[in-house]
Amino acid sequence: MGKGWVAIVLIGAVALGAVLAACGAGRSAVAVHPPTPTSTCVTGTGTPPVPMTVTRDGSGWSTTVAVCIEGHGPFRFLLDTGAGSSLVDGQLAGQLHLPVVGPTAQPVDVGCTTTSRQVYLGDWSVGGVPLVPQPVSTADVPGFGGPHEPVGVLGGDVLSRFGAVRIDFRSDRLTVLAPEARAASSASILTGQLSQPPPPLLVHGIPQAEVSLTVLKTGASALVITQTTFGGGPSSPFLVDTGAAVSTITSEAAHTLHLVDTGRSVRAPDVGCGGTAPDVGSGVWALGSVDIPAQPLATATSAAAAANGVTGTVGPDVLSRYGSIVLDYRTALLWLGAG
Numbered sequence: 001m002g003k004g005w006v007a008i009v010l011i012g013a014v015a016l017g018a019v020l021a022a023c024g025a026g027r028s029a030v031a032v033h034p035p036t037p038t039s040t041c042v043t044g045t046g047t048p049p050v051p052m053t054v055t056r057d058g059s060g061w062s063t064t065v066a067v068c069i070e071g072h073g074p075f076r077f078l079l080d081t082g083a084g085s086s087l088v089d090g091q092l093a094g095q096l097h098l099p100v101v102g103p104t105a106q107p108v109d110v111g112c113t114t115t116s117r118q119v120y121l122g123d124w125s126v127g128g129v130p131l132v133p134q135p136v137s138t139a140d141v142p143g144f145g146g147p148h149e150p151v152g153v154l155g156g157d158v159l160s161r162f163g164a165v166r167i168d169f170r171s172d173r174l175t176v177l178a179p180e181a182r183a184a185s186s187a188s189i190l191t192g193q194l195s196q197p198p199p200p201l202l203v204h205g206i207p208q209a210e211v212s213l214t215v216l217k218t219g220a221s222a223l224v225i226t227q228t229t230f231g232g233g234p235s236s237p238f239l240v241d242t243g244a245a246v247s248t249i250t251s252e253a254a255h256t257l258h259l260v261d262t263g264r265s266v267r268a269p270d271v272g273c274g275g276t277a278p279d280v281g282s283g284v285w286a287l288g289s290v291d292i293p294a295q296p297l298a299t300a301t302s303a304a305a306a307a308n309g310v311t312g313t314v315g316p317d318v319l320s321r322y323g324s325i326v327l328d329y330r331t332a333l334l335w336l337g338a339g
Contacts, residue, residue, distance in 0.1 A: 041068035043130040050127030050174040052079060052167070054320075060245025061316040063167075064150055065174060069124045072096055076150040077126070079167070079174060080243025081327060082313055083155030084221035090138040092151045093119045101135045131158060132180050134220075153243065157183070160215070160222035164328040166202040166338060167242060169320040177202055183219045190215045192332030202326045208337025209322075211288040213240065215332045222329060226314065230257045230285045236311040238287075240327065240334060244315035251299040253311035254280045262296055290336065292318060 053064045053076070066074030075092065088098070098119035118135040125131055134157075144151050159165050161183065162176035177199055192212040214225045214237075227235040236253055249259070259280040279296040286292060297312065319325050322337040 041071065041073050041125065041128075043125045043128055047129055047162075047176045047179060048127070050129060050176070052172045052174050054169055054172050054316075061320070062150075062245070063169075063242055063316060065126050065154060067124060067126050067152060067154060069121060070096055070098070071123065075152060076148075077152040077154045078150045078243045080153045080155050080241070081159060081224060082239045082241025082243050083153045084223050085137060085157045086134075086155040087137050087139060087141075087153040088119060088121070089144045089151040090140040091145050093138045098138075126154060126158075127174070129176065130180075132161065132182060134183065155243075156222035156224065157220055159327070160217060160329040163330050164199050164202055164326060166324060166326045167319070168324040168338075169316070170323045175202060184217055185219060187218045188215075190217075190332045192328075194333070196331045196333055198326060198333070198335050198338070199328060202338065203335055204339030207326070207335040207339065209290045209335070211290055211334040211336065213327075213332040213334055215329050217329075224327060224329070224332075224334070225310070226287050226334065228285060228287055228312065228314070230259065231283050233257060237309055238312040238314050239310060240319075241313040241315050242319065244313045246298050246317050247295070247313055247315040248277075248300050249280065249282075249297045249312035250310075254297070254299050259283070259297070264296065287314060287318075287334075 050065055053062075055062045063079045064076045065079050067077040068074050069088070069092075077086075098121065101118050101120045103117050118137050120133070120135050121131075122133045124133075143149055158180065159176075161180045162178060163181070164177040166173075166175040168175070191214050194210055194212055198207060198210075211226055216223045216225065224240045225237045226240055228238045229235050236249075236257075238249075249257075259282065262279040262281055264279045265277060277298045277300050280299055281294060282292075282297050283294050284291060285294070295317070319336070324338040326335040326338040328334070
């Protein structure tokens with residue numbers, strides 16, 4: 001792993017999902033009105049399970065959690081392991097008068113949106129679990145802020161600091177291993193070694209499968225990547241991305257792997273994107289050594305993805321088949337079917 005992998009971390013610091021889609025929708029005109037605080041905004045001790053809302057429609061999947069900010073909320077945030085860093089919708093940040101702490105280090109594209117500043121979240125929580133104060137990027141994301149739409153993203157920066165997380169698609173619950181730690185002071189790259197014991201607090205019984213990951217961290221970002229193979233060919237790095245609407249592959253990778261166009265299209269799978277993306281058939285493919293049944297994959301083109309070697313995303317359409325998953329950022333392992 002060379003400079004390309006380090007660049008993935010830097011891009012992921014403000015990435016929503018996998019930065020993999022062709023884009024172009026307008027900003028929703030629906031105003032965001034901070035709701036009155038409720039009992040769900042009261043934090044306590046410990047790390048109770050966090051309720052999730054998992055929806056599936058013709059456009060794909062959406063997994064959200066309730067986040068409170070500065071005594072307001074709860075607000076719907078995407079639960080997004082494919083986002084290196086968390087993000088707050090710019091309109092909500094303005095209405096809550098969140099203090100601006102400066103521009104992002106370098107404005108970059110977030111899906112179909114460009115971020116340009118950071119605000120400070122001094123008091124925030126998810127499902128009653130307190131979160132560490134931190135600066136968070138803002139963006140005016142098309143589609144955010146409308147009725148029943150999210151107004152932010154809870155990304156890998158926060159999730160990784162819990163050590164490990166359990167995402168249960170059957171009971172609609174997020175469970176974290178431990179209270180959130182402070183951000184790391186340096187960048188790191190960790191590759192998982194199989195046959196490590198899973199965290200017993202999060203894995204109930206014997207998991208169905210274990211997948212090695214590469215965890216890429218900076219002080220403000222964390223991304224998880226797994227190796228996929230198609231038809232026994234060479235491996236391709238995919239993001240593990242609970243925030244994606246569907247699993248994707250870049251059009252360049254689909255062409256190289258000779259994946260066949262299905263003749264169908266789906267809504268552009270990245271956050272904040274408009275238009276559609278054509279589907280290709282995956283054939284039998286695999287995450288590590290775990291075989292995955294054939295399915296459609298949405299294609300997308302991204303210069304950033306191509307430059308850094310990421311060729312797709314493993315979305316909730318695949319992950320939810322196992323009922324629950326445990327993502328361990330400490331050991332760089334993913335357990336599928338966690339009991």
